[in-house]
Amino acid sequence: MKTIQRSLACLCLLAILNACASVAPGNDPVLVNAQRTARTAHTSFDFLFKIERDNDALVRQNIPAVHTAVNELRRKAPKAEADLWGAIETYRTNRTADNKANLNTYLAVIQNLLDVAASYTQQIQTKAKAKGH
Amino acid sequence: MDPLTLIALAGAILKIIGQANDAFGKIKASLEQNTELTEEERAAFEELKKSDYAKDYWQPND
Numbered sequence: 074m075k076t077i078q079r080s081l082a083c084l085c086l087l088a089i090l091n092a093c094a095s096v097a098p099g100n101d102p103v104l105v106n107a108q109r110t111a112r113t114a115h116t117s118f119d120f121l122f123k124i125e126r127d128n129d130a131l132v133r134q135n136i137p138a139v140h141t142a143v144n145e146l147r148r149k150a151p152k153a154e155a156d157l158w159g160a161i162e163t164y165r166t167n168r169t170a171d172n173k174a175n176l177n178t179y180l181a182v183i184q185n186l187l188d189v190a191a192s193y194t195q196q197i198q199t200k201a202k203a204k205g206h
Numbered sequence: 207m208d209p210l211t212l213i214a215l216a217g218a219i220l221k222i223i224g225q226a227n228d229a230f231g232k233i234k235a236s237l238e239q240n241t242e243l244t245e246e247e248r249a250a251f252e253e254l255k256k257s258d259y260a261k262d263y264w265q266p267n268d
Contacts, residue, residue: 095240096240096241097240097241100240100241100242101242104242105240105241105242108242108243112251115251115254115255115258119258119264122263122264123263125263126262126263126267127263129267140268141268144266144267144268145266147264147265147266148266151255151259151264154255158252165242
């Protein structure tokens with residue numbers, strides 16, 4: 074449990090630092106921030122999927138809706154990541170307003186998934202703590 | 207303090223240091239990531255994703 078808490082704290086710190094980190098001169102902030110978000114998203118999904126599986130029985134028994142939702146996220150995340158990276162690459166090679174707007178669309182999709190992932194992570198952590206795991 | 211306790215304590219300290227280094231390493235890497243990814247970094251991240259997608263805990267189990 075302490076490992077989960079420590080990891081979660083690190084992830085939160087990482088997310089905050091990601092949001093606050095500056096962009097080096099000469100680099101495109103749109104691209105740097107999109108790549109950061111994509112990396113943070115993958116790390117966050119990986120963390121959620123691992124703790125959910127590590128607490129499989131507990132989650133199934135106590136918060137079955139979260140178990141179902143995390144499995145749905147397991148199905149959606151790879152495609153959402155692939156779509157985002159595709160949009161990043163399209164923008165990187167051709168930095169037009171249209172491609173930037175397209176990138177923002179996929180960033181919004183991944184941000185929504187990140188929001189629900191954070192909620193599920195919190196619920197699993199709370200339940201595991203209550204059960205003394 | 208008896209030798210066994212001392213060894214256990216040293217082991218615990220080393221474990222904590224290892225975990226802290228790992229966490230700070232990730233954060234440091236993130237902070238340093240204030241530039242666009244190079245082709246090599248993009249390729250490395252693609253490999254990481256592929257590797258993660260193959261892991262058991264990335265597969266739905268309903």
